[in-house]
Amino acid sequence: MLDYIKQWLERRRAGQIGAHEQDNLPAPKSAGDQLLSDSRLIVLDLETTGLNAAKDEVIAIGAVAISGGVIHLEDQFDLILRRPELDISETVLIHGIGPEALTQGHETEDALLYLLDWMNGDPVLAYHSAFDQKFLEKTLRVELGYTQQHLWIDVADLLPAFFPDAKTGGKRLDNWADFFGLEVSERHHAAADALATAELTLVALNKAGKEDVKTLKELNDKLRYHRRLQNMHRF
């Protein structure tokens, strides 16, 4: 992973990709008529020092890409950010990431630029995506001054929208992973959680295809409709 970033940065500095700026980064895509079966989707998971986006920080980013309804393992992102100045004792136990691993990491700015380039402006999926979105957007804003918004899709909405009758016994990633019998290689590792989330996304996309939800827009509409339905039930 680090080698990839190094190479990428070298090329970028050499002017092959562009200057060390944001102008030539790919622009985020919106939910249009692109077919789900043709789209590239980013499935991402962050590990953070805590739950408060205002004061906590991102430690690790794991992401895999789904293209053509298939997870391509050569197209993945697995990185621990360099955050030596942070006191991370709070969440170290959960993530299994000790401070010494962090200092071995890379320059945050470079890594984030690489991430944005790798994401290619494609839609981003995450489990309880509001959390990841808040943290990632804050980090990108603070570190790079980057403010463009990606299209985010919450896998926690996606699953009940397509499997309304599933008795999962809860709404957490673990509940759905258990429901579909998935094995998560290392829970609370960003990349492993991202892969599990992506596997659940494949299940949902398979169902979407059978329910004639073909485009990104149709998918987004379905989720919006589902959310509205949920809210109605709530009142």
Added chain:
Amino acid sequence: MASNQDSNRPQNTRAIMSFLREHAPFSSMDDAHLAHFAEHATLRFFADGDEVLSPDDGVVKRFYVVKQGRIRGERHNEKEDRTETTFEISRGECFPLAAIIGERPTRTLHRADGDTFCLSIEQDAFITLFSESDPFRDFCLRGVSSLLDQVNQRIQSNAMASMGSSNSLDTPLERYALRNPIVCSPDLPVRKAVARMHENNVGSIIITDDNRHPIGIFTLRDLRTMIAEEKGPLDTPVRQVMTPDPCRLPADADAFEAAMLMAEHHFAHLCVVDDEQRLIGVVSERDLFALQRVDLVNLARTIGTATHLRTLVSLRSDVSRLVDAMLAHGADSGQVVKIITTLNDVTVRRVLELNLKKNDPGIPFTWLTFGSEGRQEQTLLTDQDNGILFRTPEGMTEEQVREKLLPFAQTINKELAECGFTLCKGNIMASNPKLCLSDREWDDWFIRFIDASTPQNLVYSSIFLDMRAVFGPTEPLHELLEKVLARIRKNALFQKMLAGNALQRKPPLTMFRNFRYLNEEKKHALDLKRQGLAPFVEAVRVFALANGVETANTLERMEELAKRGVFDPKDANAWKEAYSLIQAIRMRAHQEMLDRGEELTNYIDPDDLNPLDRRILRESFRQAQRLQQKLEVTYQL
């Protein structure tokens, strides 16, 4: 260093590698190759019932490993117009093998059985692994049943049919009478090369360079192709139409290596070369197998002409060695058990002949065998199950005949025991007055047996339905069998009871298709004879008897049932194969017990098997379940 590399790999790559490591063939592959697989893999999801791979998809371009869930192979049974599952592929198993290696479409529809995730690599990554990883290549080739069959069939049908020997496949090639190779230079016109082959009455010619290094081979088959495909005139230099870079082996390689190489590459000829790669001979498929007929035939003759019991006893260890060698060379178990039976028959006959010379009771009789010997399915672990059939001479009563025959039979039983045929615990032996009967008495016995059987006595008596004559006139037995079969065919109740009895022994698989072990004490033991083979033997026996099939051999019964349209030919093949594979695993276990000096048993621990054998065993048991299902449907049990 390796662990250091490993920690540099992304988490998900490492996770896939450790998943792969749990399963064959990945468990024996290098980390670099596993990483190559993991990094080039895609992960796909198939919902329950989704098609994964279909014959309509064209040439297979992708290789899959089941990560979670199950894939089933489907075949349409046209006769009964329904879909049947032909195989199942579960977690950690790979597919398709034959199609991707054969670069053709799959022949079976692969469908997800439950929600299923598969890891998958493209053809180019497959080829990289296939060419770089020996364990992976071995597995793929072994797993491809068509290819495996080819290797086996060629070796067996040639070597075994010509009665393979204990050691000739180990013979170095240099000990073969290598034919002086017919050679030519690359520029010789094809016409002249063929003339030279014709003059020497050979099917191939080796093209060599100035240093006598083989650079190509030209065979009659190449000539046929050349003419059929109009590749050029007969004046073409042979170099343009030869097969370049012919297969070669050093002179100290053994015949088995040569046979494997030939079978694998479909070559009928191999060049034998010296240390400096110079041609010293050609060995053909026919040469390899010509030397083989010696041992078995010789052994059989030695047994058949032995003059003392002592000699017969000592020859038994030769039988064991022969079996050992045949199994080691991957011989087909159906043929091995027949060969064992053949040698056992010869032994039994010789014991009878030697005793007749010494002490002839003066009354003609037919020596019968029952059960596995009757079915010609004996392994090294074998009991005596025998009896006598006689025609009462005029002026004698049956009791009077027995008075003369029983002491004789007693001697025979005792001497056979010395030769290694264990005395039958159930006293199913010719020296038992109840089994030394006249034709009329046997017939009465069967009438009572068929008309008045209870499920209980059926369990003990079904071995009498697998009966064969080993010595003496066969006509009396044939007449008896005809009557017995006719009665069984007419008696639906007996058939149904026999079928119910055959279902008593279930193949040792749980609902989840794991192995079901014998009991709590023998936690990891499977009884390959009672749990594995018996379901086949007994189910097939019912169908055979109900349809008037006279042979007792299980494989032959299945063949005959397929011929008569009782079994679907594809089913019959799958069942024959499954039966043979269980038998092969059992016999291999026997040889290993012999090597360790242990008493022979039919128990194995599936954990001791390699993963491929375990998978074969599981699939074989599943076939037994299918056969029993057919029995249930047929007899509405």
